[in-house]
Amino acid sequence: xxxxxxxxxxxxxxxxxxxxxxxxxxxxxxxxxxxxxxxxxxxxxxxxxxxxxxxxxxxxxxxxxxxxxxxxxxxxxxxxxxxxxxxxxxxxxxxxxxxxxxxxxxxxxxxxxxxxxxxx
Amino acid sequence: xxxxxxxxxxxxxxxxxxxxxxxxxxxxxxxxxxxxxxxxxxxxxxxxxxxxxxxxxxxxxxxxxxxxxxxxxxxxxxxxxxxxxxxxxxxxxxxxxxxxxxxxxxxxxxxxxxxx
Numbered sequence: 401x402x403x404x405x406x407x408x409x410x411x412x413x414x415x416x417x418x419x420x421x422x423x424x425x426x427x428x429x430x431x432x433x434x435x436x437x438x439x440x441x442x443x444x445x446x447x448x449x450x451x452x453x454x455x456x457x458x459x460x461x462x463x464x465x466x467x468x469x470x471x472x473x474x475x476x477x478x479x480x481x482x483x484x485x486x487x488x489x490x491x492x493x494x495x496x497x498x499x500x501x502x503x504x505x506x507x508x509x510x511x512x513x514x515x516x517x518x519x520x
Numbered sequence: 521x522x523x524x525x526x527x528x529x530x531x532x533x534x535x536x537x538x539x540x541x542x543x544x545x546x547x548x549x550x551x552x553x554x555x556x557x558x559x560x561x562x563x564x565x566x567x568x569x570x571x572x573x574x575x576x577x578x579x580x581x582x583x584x585x586x587x588x589x590x591x592x593x594x595x596x597x598x599x600x601x602x603x604x605x606x607x608x609x610x611x612x613x614x615x616x617x618x619x620x621x622x623x624x625x626x627x628x629x630x631x632x633x634x635x636x
Binding site: 431435444448450455491510511512514 | 524555557562563564565566567570611613621622623624625626627628629
């Protein structure tokens, strides 16, 4: 059973550089989420895809951040001109939407191991 | 706006003790979902349980049990006979149905340390 995969696990870069992270969701999952987690905090929602469509972006996602999910499969999250405040764990999660019934449409999100970003 | 509060920042117990992790939530939606996730030192968030707002029946799974009370907006998690392997950060989370994106709002987590 292949879970959510994220690459790289760790990224260290200098301030001002661009970075890109990749997420491979569970293959049959059509929903994909990005979250950011800083030390001592719970994950915070960044953005959400249903198939290839990006349907919501948090106010946390400044214009330096961009996410894509071409063909509704893997997703990338790019941060341009990184700042020290971008240092965090970036988590990807996926889930399957199911229509019909009370328990439909909100299957649990399964998370990857995350990418830890450190800005020097 | 939805909000989750985990008032206990850290809890330390000795192995075999029972421990309860508290979770209080706020939402305006009448249909919502509550979750618990475990984050061990390795970092991966592990799904433990999901409950919907229409089902207040308590649930037991092995040493884990969950007490959902809409009247107090609480969804507490009890570990019976704790073990060292239970040491982790535990997050309570909420998602509302109304928004249809089902994004999760997490509490700040409770760090549980089980000492041998």
